[in-house]
Amino acid sequence: MSGPAPEVPTAAAEVAVFVPPRTAGPATTLGVLLSLALLAVGLVLLHDGLVLVGWITADQWLIATADAIGTLEPTVVVAWVSAGLAAVGIVLLIAGFVPRRRYGMRVRGDGGLYLREVDVARLASGAARGTGVVIEASSTASRRRVVVRARTTVDQDAADLTRSAVVERLSVLREPPVVVVRARGPR
Amino acid sequence: MTRGLRAWNRVAAILVGLCLLAVGAAGVFWWRGDLTRWWPDAPERLDVAGVTEPTVSWWPWTVLVVGVVVTALALFWLIAHLRTTRAGSVRLAGSDVSGSLTLTTGSAVDHLGRLVRTLPRVTGYRASVVRERGRLVLVAKVRVTPDADLPVIADRLTALTAEFVSAASLPDLGVRLRIQVTRQSGRPRREVA
Numbered sequence: 001m002s003g004p005a006p007e008v009p010t011a012a013a014e015v016a017v018f019v020p021p022r023t024a025g026p027a028t029t030l031g032v033l034l035s036l037a038l039l040a041v042g043l044v045l046l047h048d049g050l051v052l053v054g055w056i057t058a059d060q061w062l063i064a065t066a067d068a069i070g071t072l073e074p075t076v077v078v079a080w081v082s083a084g085l086a087a088v089g090i091v092l093l094i095a096g097f098v099p100r101r102r103y104g105m106r107v108r109g110d111g112g113l114y115l116r117e118v119d120v121a122r123l124a125s126g127a128a129r130g131t132g133v134v135i136e137a138s139s140t141a142s143r144r145r146v147v148v149r150a151r152t153t154v155d156q157d158a159a160d161l162t163r164s165a166v167v168e169r170l171s172v173l174r175e176p177p178v179v180v181v182r183a184r185g186p187r
Numbered sequence: 188m189t190r191g192l193r194a195w196n197r198v199a200a201i202l203v204g205l206c207l208l209a210v211g212a213a214g215v216f217w218w219r220g221d222l223t224r225w226w227p228d229a230p231e232r233l234d235v236a237g238v239t240e241p242t243v244s245w246w247p248w249t250v251l252v253v254g255v256v257v258t259a260l261a262l263f264w265l266i267a268h269l270r271t272t273r274a275g276s277v278r279l280a281g282s283d284v285s286g287s288l289t290l291t292t293g294s295a296v297d298h299l300g301r302l303v304r305t306l307p308r309v310t311g312y313r314a315s316v317v318r319e320r321g322r323l324v325l326v327a328k329v330r331v332t333p334d335a336d337l338p339v340i341a342d343r344l345t346a347l348t349a350e351f352v353s354a355a356s357l358p359d360l361g362v363r364l365r366i367q368v369t370r371q372s373g374r375p376r377r378e379v380a
Binding site: 016017018019020021024025027028030031032034035036038039041042043044045046047048049050052053054060063066067069070071072073074075076078079081082083084085086087088089090091092093094095096097100104107108109110111112113114115116118119120122123125126127129130169170171172 | 188192193195196197198199200201203204205206207208209210211212213214215217218219220231232233234235236238240246247248250251252253254255256257258259260261262264265268319322324325332333334335336337338341342344345346347348349352359360361362363364365366367368369370371
């Protein structure tokens with residue numbers, strides 16, 4: 001890098017208010033789908049309206065659909081289709097009430113910083129690789145637990161060294177997860 | 188996406204869900220023969236093909252107008268999902284009839300980015316100021332490599348966001364900064380002690 005780097009302050013002068021991230025929730029996806037469904041209904045009405053007024057010459061879609069359905073009787077097919085509709089209705093009802101979930105793992109301090117689980121796993125792997133006793137590492141993380149699978153050198157203390165490196169790297173989290181190291185020898 | 192739209196999506200999902208549930212349940216009860224218990228005049232068969240248009244003069248125009256209105260509403264609803272809550276410029280405290288103080292959030296965020304990028308192991312940065320529940324929130328993502336010294340970076344980022352909050356004269360500004368860790372680049376490094 002060339003030139004002097006801008007000065008970075010090290011002491012927090014003011015406290016930032018953390019606003020936690022939240023998932024969009026299922027109602028958002030459904031909102032898009034329902035608006036598309038409404039758009040379809042609108043376009044059908046628009047088409048049939050234009051036909052009825054006489055501005056275009058075509059078959060009316062609503063009448064054509066009704067003709068295709070024909071006569072409905074309480075058959076097994078009707079029952080199954082009805083059950084399907086009821087099931088979709090229940091899914092929509094539940095989705096309407098599902099709250100937006102908070103996610104992410106907060107970093108200690110008042111900077112409003114957080115990591116997602118995948119970031120924590122990658123950091124854990126990075127810390128493990130930096131120990132000098134790990135040949136390969138991969139990790140999975142949840143809010144409570146990080147599991148590091150490492151292929152280590154023949155060093156007796158490889159697992160302990162790896163574990164303490166990962167613990168230290170993750171100590172910055174407000175609620176650090178439990179670190180589990182599953183170490184294997186070089187081959 | 189605004190809060191009002193979220194609420195409306197929920198209401199729509201619940202209303203449509205209730206309608207589908209009612210129609211579906213009615214269909215099942217019809218098949219079981221129980222529908223007459225609640226609706227004595229329930230038809231034994233429905234002649235859907237026999238449906239005809241009303242012959243009144245206003246019918247074609249009504250269908251057309253309803254079609255236009257429904258299509259417009261649906262488009263409005265769909266497009267509302269794309270609308271951002273980003274705050275481009277913010278009026279600051281101290282503004283009065285003699286003049287107003289405005290903060291252009293874009294340049295403030297860019298300046299923060301220049302500082303953030305000088306930190307070790309930082310490879311990317313993205314931020315904006317958005318409006319959420321009546322509050323301004325700095326939403327940012329800082330990308331670092333997996334070997335980053337997180338305690339040091341977190342300290343520096345905390346200091347930078349605090350400086351941003353005070354420099355922007357927005358004491359009520361919320362912050363949501365994700366430290367995103369990149370995937371390990373290339374082949375795994377082989378370090379043998």
